[in-house]
Amino acid sequence: SFTATSALNADGKTPRLDAQDVSWFVDDTVTKRLLSVSGVGAVKRIGGVKREIRVELDAAQMAALKVAAVDVSRRLKLVQQEAPGGRGDVGGAEQSVRTIATVKTAAELARLDIPLADGRHIRLDEVARVLDTTAEARSEATFNGQTVVGFEVLRTRGAGELDVSAGVRSAVAELAVQRPDIALNLVIDNAAPVKENFDGSMELLYEGALLAVIVVWVFLRNWRATLVAAAALPLSVIPAFLGMKYLGYTLNTVTLLSLALVVGVLVDDAIVEIENIERHLRMGKTPFNAAMEAANEIGMAVIATTFALVAVFLPTAFMAGVPGLFFKQFGWTAVLAILASLMVARLLTPMMAAYLLKPSPHAGAEEKDGAVMRNYLRAVSWCLNHRLLTSLGAAAFFIGSILLVPLLPTGFVPASDRGQTQINLELPPGSTLAETRLLAERARLAAMQVPQVKSVFASIGGGSSGDAFAPGASAEARKATLTLTTSHRNDRSESMAELEAQIRTRLADIPGVRFNVGPPDTGVKMQLVLRSEDPVALTAAAQRVERELRTLQGIGNVSSSASLVRPEIIVTPDFARAADLGVTAASIGETVRVATTGDYDTNLTKLNLAERQVPIRVKLPNALREDLAAIGQLTVPGKNGPVMVGNVASITMA
Structure with missing residues (x-):
């Protein structure tokens, strides 16, 4: 894994480039160059930001004009698009037909007329602020406490790891010469061991x-x-x-x-x-x-x-x-x-x-x-x-050898010491990225108290930046992975297992977080299985057993498979009321989703630029997500006009 950071200006304090420029450099220039290296299968960015055009809706103005958030999102897709289709035969030659209805800047998008379902049309800036900004961060990367943009290089199956490593190092060195305003550093070298x-x-x-x-x-x-x-x-x-x-x-x-x-x-x-x-x-x-x-x-x-x-x-x-x-x-x-x-x-x-x-x-x-x-x-x-x-002597030696076998420890492979280990952190469900960042920094400082730990690379959160619906648990902002690089095993007297035990001791003082110290392939030495017909009692018993095991000397990496309850905001439609007003459960769900997080990435309208596509996300200001009453004031399309969500559904915390 590498990090990319902006070089500093002459004052030695402010960076020459912002996070968006560095992230785009990784997504565009670095990725293209490294994918041309033989044996490289993928380049994955860690942390950084993603540019997006945000259409920030004004709830009060929409209510005054009787416009629903989902109407704006749907109509924007119909107006702002580039669609191929058709064929022409002009001048005796055959041509393809392409409909191009796109704008190039956020200012042009703000002036765009949006036709509504009832025959009216409005300018987009009448109901929303259009901002050329960055997507909501769902992940972050730090190196020794400093925010960076990281990227890891994955090789294809069957490619020689040392050959790929040499090719990647050479390519990164070329990029460093071409862009002296961006510092590229190798922080995790899996090819070295x-x-x-x-x-x-x-x-x-x-x-x-x-x-x-x-x-x-x-x-x-x-x-x-x-x-x-x-x-x-x-x-x-x-x-x-x-x-x-x-x-x-x-x-x-x-x-x-x-x-x-x-x-x-x-x-x-x-x-x-x-x-x-x-x-x-x-x-x-x-x-x-x-x-x-x-x-x-x-x-x-x-x-x-x-x-x-x-x-x-x-x-x-x-x-x-x-x-x-x-x-x-x-x-x-x-x-x-x-x-x-x-x-x-x-x-x-x-x-x-x-x-x-x-x-x-x-x-x-x-x-x-x-x-x-x-x-x-x-x-x-x-x-x-x-x-x-x-x-008799030969038989005695043979039998003695057989009897000694049970006394030998067994295992699949001996414990390795690659000069690296990991700390996997998991916060309670509902924790924010800021809370995860804070506890990850505390864990880093605790680990750095071990003298043999030389550097810490932290991957906080998960999923691509701005992708709130990335599949899998890796998209959760409440998780973090810290990769620790230690001194070489020949330069220290402690084994990696002993260092990991010291790190666990220091992490035990951090409240409100589950942690696991060691590489992800560390085998489970002992597993306890609890069974019960009562899920509530089973979860409580699992938590008690986990707490007791953590107090035992010599036992580490205690974890429970019991799922933690994630807080939810439940929107429950009143079917009779919704039917009278011509409101469907699907339109309620779509309205709440679009207003609070925006549409799915695959469905987002795009701003087509020469070198890339920038997604256009329609949503409410983030501050309104903190108020249940604001969610209830969202409007959904009905047969007689927009209807507030609170009039056709109840909104509760669970």
Whole structure:
């Protein structure tokens, strides 16, 4: 995720650009440029504002002219629109026909004549103020307490995260040069832990390969034989890469872990082959004959041991469930590399030995065993002479290992430390964006008391700016997510779990908010299920259990699935009265919605500009939403003219 902020003027205090300009820069310039980067699937703005033309109705003037809010909204759609349709054949050529009935500015819109259903027409500015402004904010973004416009970049499925990250960084750097008046900063880098894991896995792979070669040299004590055996490593890994490409796998943590695990196995077959060839060379044979006879002598044994390893790794590729999604690539990568090592050992190792190895200078002479071999043979001899004790000891070790299994902690994956964690805040239903912002700032200050926390990016509220009907819970202004970036795990002594525990302790002093500390994929360790026929008693019991659990030492992230009651304003039509006056429930609902929040975004009239469309929202001033009496004074169309909502419906709080 990145942030975009305006550079300051010469006074060092006031910004050069306002929030609307910065938001449009993100929506237009940044989005277009980043979507051209290979692998980028979407660019999502966080916070900021959205330009709109607001038609702010005058309730008193509408009542005097007997005009309903819904009439203004409907008629505005009929007058202000751009509609394609029709075909012309002028001059022997075919043309499409398009009806363009649009204005370009808020001032032109204010002077627009609106025809009414009863045959009258009025100018829009007679019943409303027309403002070129920004939509009502439903979300906000801050970085270390400073209001910013954030945007996050989402990659397409299958795209390499590191490649996409590099492309995005390059594109953002270009934009920063083109627009020096806007500061672009990277605040959350999810690709950094991936690169760190990738580099660590590659280091393990290189170290494992080097150590395998050193061990081979120590035991064979022949640099030519060591070279032949070591050649099996790259010659086995490269075919494995080809197989991975065919299967659609990438070089990721799982596949690199698989290769690092089998790197020692890849030289096993070659070591067996080369050691047997060395033995035949000591018999006085030429390298060519020694390679041929030694390879034929142990061919079946090498094949059998290789397929035994395949039998160990291949079943992991067919595991079911979520673990199977991880181990599928793990198992197939290991199998591909092991089978490639078999091909190398059976084909290339004998050929290389035939031409690289030299005849033994001690052919026919009996080679004396070293101290290590003598001790080993002595231990083997003792075990063979005491078979019962050896068998009992092996059985005891096996049974003891099985008995220790229940004592080991279990889990799907070990806890990771990516240098980031999250705080998810949830306020009671009905809380405003301002209240959420205030508590999010308190949570940020509490988290910053932990010295290891370096920065906090907060996404407050949800849904696009001005979209009061965005689907899903993410559109609620009462929720916030704080992403905390900590110092690197190598630069601190505490684990991420310990830091999260410290943060929970500090957040416990903030009243009136539910919070969850930790990434969203944190597993639930324990779940209590309460059942009852009485929903009221069930909710009360769940709240008591939640409060008690929060007091227990060592328990964190206690949350309840019990839904919180959201306050509502209930408009209940009087059907008999409404029928007498020709008012329908649908017209009451539409009137209340249009007057209080405006129409749905998909139905809003648009102001068509050269570079974008600006929505036109018809609504009452925000202050009138605070008064039930004002809602009751709204007028709805009736058969004999507009009727006040309060005359055909009751308005109550619930």
